[in-house]
Amino acid sequence: MMALVVHFELEFHQMDMKTTFLNGNLDKEDYMVQFEGFQESSSENLVCRLKKSLYGLKQAYRQWYLKFDEIVTSMGSEENKVDKCIYLKISDSKFIFLMLYVDDILLSSNDVGLLHETKKLLSKNFNMKDLGDASFVLGIKICRDKS
Numbered sequence: 001m002m003a004l005v006v007h008f009e010l011e012f013h014q015m016d017m018k019t020t021f022l023n024g025n026l027d028k029e030d031y032m033v034q035f036e037g038f039q040e041s042s043s044e045n046l047v048c049r050l051k052k053s054l055y056g057l058k059q060a061y062r063q064w065y066l067k068f069d070e071i072v073t074s075m076g077s078e079e080n081k082v083d084k085c086i087y088l089k090i091s092d093s094k095f096i097f098l099m100l101y102v103d104d105i106l107l108s109s110n111d112v113g114l115l116h117e118t119k120k121l122l123s124k125n126f127n128m129k130d131l132g133d134a135s136f137v138l139g140i141k142i143c144r145d146k147s
């Protein structure tokens with residue numbers, strides 16, 4: 001994707017998801033024991049029913065991905081058939097790629113307006129931090145000189 005960004009002189013931005021796994025909905029009932037120190041003396045045997053996914057749950061990544069997929073496809077993006085963490089949205093001659101890596105989202109587009117519109121939609125649905133131009137991805141420092 002970085003090669004395409006450079007070759008076609010695309011915009012390349014990055015967003016970070018805050019509280020990523022809390023966005024996933026649980027599709028079955030899950031319970032956890034009470035935290036040590038939060039138990040009342042008369043209710044030590046009670047458990048907590050989880051309504052949302054938590055960090056550390058085996059299904060947390062999957063539930064987060066399903067929620068992300070639901071929102072992004074409802075925005076008109078299509079999931080890549082080979083790599084299910086890459087999405088493409090085409091609108092006339094404009095296009096945008098969304099690439100998901102755990103809680104980071106890379107966006108590359110040939111149109112700044114579509115890029116900002118997509119960022120707004122993501123921020124409306126999730127608690128996002130806009131990092132602007134991508135500068136550091138998967139241990140790779142990105143330095144662009146568009147001239």
